[in-house]
Amino acid sequence: MVVVVSAAAAEEEEEDVTVREFDGASDHDRAAVERLERACEVGPSAGKLCLFTDLLGDPLCRVRHSPAFLMLVAESGAGGEVVGVVRGCVKTVACGRRGRDDELELFSKVGYLLGLRVSPAHRRRGVARALVARMEEWFRQAGAEYAYVATDRANEPSVRLFTSRCGYAKFRAPSVLAHPVFRHDLAPPRRAAVVRLCPRDAELLYRARFAGVEFFPRDIDAVLRNPLSLGTFLAVPDARAWPGGGGAGAEPFLASPPASWAVCSVWNCKDAFRLEVRGAPRLWRAAARASRAADRALSPWLARVPSVPDLFRPFGIHFLYGLGGAGPDAPRLATALCRHAHNAARRAGARVVATELAACDPLRAGVPHWARLGAEDLWCIKRLADGYGDGALGDWTKAPPGASIFVDPREF
Structure with a gap:
C-alpha cells in the first residue's frame, strides 16, 4: 500500500512525503529504519536521562505479537530518504463494565500507535501527522472504533502533536x-x-x-x-x-x-x-x-x-x-x-x-x-468514527478513570 501525502505543519514549510508499508524483506528498509531509530533518542529531555532503544535487528518486534499489525515508513519526496516510521496494531480490549451490578463486560476494537519516529532534520514539517493519518486509515479499515497512543507526559512536542493537531484527548496517566x-x-x-x-x-x-x-x-x-x-x-x-x-x-x-x-x-x-541510558553526567556514572x-x-x-x-x-x-x-x-x-x-x-x-x-x-x-x-506516561485516545453508535458503552473517551489499567506487554 502506498499513499502520497502533502504534509503541512503550521510552524514550518510543508514537505511532500510518500507513506508506504515497511518492507521487512528489504535490506534498504531495515537499514534505513535502524539509522532512523539510532538518530532518535526516546524519553524525556531537559536535563533528564534519555533512553535509546535497540530493537535487536527486528524493526517489527514491538508489534508482531499482536493479532493484527502494520509498520509504515515515510519517504521524503527529494531522493526517497526514509524520514519517519510508525508502528500500529489492532486488537479487542475491555473498556469497562456496565449493568446494575457491573456484571456486563464491555469490549471495543482499538488501534494502538507506537514507535513514532521522525528524523530530527525533518521535524515540524508534517511528517508525523502524515504517518498518524495513514495509520488511522488502516485502523478504520480493520474496524477499530478508537485509536490510542502512549507518550511521556514531559514530551511536550509529542503531546501537542496528538492533542492539538491529531484530535486526541488526554485519557489516562499511568506511571512506569x-x-x-x-x-x-x-x-x-x-x-x-x-x-x-x-x-x-x-x-x-x-x-x-x-x-x-x-x-x-x-x-x-x-x-x-x-x-x-x-x-x-x-x-x-x-x-x-x-x-x-x-x-x-x-x-x-x-x-x-x-x-x-x-x-x-x-x-x-x-x-x-x-x-x-544516554546523556548521564560523569558523576552519575562514577556513582553507579x-x-x-x-x-x-x-x-x-x-x-x-x-x-x-x-x-x-x-x-x-x-x-x-x-x-x-x-x-x-x-x-x-x-x-x-x-x-x-x-x-x-x-x-x-x-x-x-x-x-x-x-x-x-x-x-x-x-x-x-x-x-x-x-517515567510518567500520558495515554491519549481518539474516537475514529461517529457511525458506530453509543450502545451500552457510550463514548469511551469521556469515561472517568478506574482504579487500575491493564498494560499489554506486547505494546510496552
Whole structure:
C-alpha cells in the first residue's frame, strides 16, 4: 500500500512525503529504519536521562505479537530518504463494565500507535501527522472504533502533536515503575508465599477478576502462551491458600479466595529489545560504578547494598504485566511478587524490572521502584468514527478513570 501525502505543519514549510508499508524483506528498509531509530533518542529531555532503544535487528518486534499489525515508513519526496516510521496494531480490549451490578463486560476494537519516529532534520514539517493519518486509515479499515497512543507526559512536542493537531484527548496517566536488578537476591516479605500458575489457571484467574479492567486484551490466552511470557505468579499469605495443586486448578481458589492476594505475569523484553541510558553526567556514572564496587565488597556482610547495574551499555528488562489483586494486604503481597521477579531477572541477566500502573492503583504502594528510572506516561485516545453508535458503552473517551489499567506487554 502506498499513499502520497502533502504534509503541512503550521510552524514550518510543508514537505511532500510518500507513506508506504515497511518492507521487512528489504535490506534498504531495515537499514534505513535502524539509522532512523539510532538518530532518535526516546524519553524525556531537559536535563533528564534519555533512553535509546535497540530493537535487536527486528524493526517489527514491538508489534508482531499482536493479532493484527502494520509498520509504515515515510519517504521524503527529494531522493526517497526514509524520514519517519510508525508502528500500529489492532486488537479487542475491555473498556469497562456496565449493568446494575457491573456484571456486563464491555469490549471495543482499538488501534494502538507506537514507535513514532521522525528524523530530527525533518521535524515540524508534517511528517508525523502524515504517518498518524495513514495509520488511522488502516485502523478504520480493520474496524477499530478508537485509536490510542502512549507518550511521556514531559514530551511536550509529542503531546501537542496528538492533542492539538491529531484530535486526541488526554485519557489516562499511568506511571512506569522501574527497579534495578542488584547482584544479590532480595528477601521476600514475611508471611507470603509465591505460587506459579499454569497458563490455563492464569487465564481463568485473569478472565474472572480482570476482564472488566480497561485495556484488558480479549486474547489474554495468546499473551500468556507467548514464548516471551515467562510465567504467571500468585502471592498469597500462606501456600495453603492456593488449593489448586494436585490438578484441582484455579476453580477452588476463585470460589473461595483468601482475604488478600496478588498476581502478576512476567514478560521477557530482554529478548525483544534492549535499552541504553544516554546523556548521564560523569558523576552519575562514577556513582553507579562505586555502588557496584561497594556491593561486591560488602555484600557478604551487608546484603542490601543498593547497587546500580551498568545501564550505560545496552541492557534488557523484564516487564511485570497483569499486576493486580484484592484485599487489604494486597500491596505487601505485590512486594513479594516484585522481589520474586527481581531474583528471577537477576538469574536471567536482566538489569531492570519494570511495571506500569494507573495513578490511583492501590498496589503502587507495594511496588519497589527508583523514580529516576521510571517515567510518567500520558495515554491519549481518539474516537475514529461517529457511525458506530453509543450502545451500552457510550463514548469511551469521556469515561472517568478506574482504579487500575491493564498494560499489554506486547505494546510496552
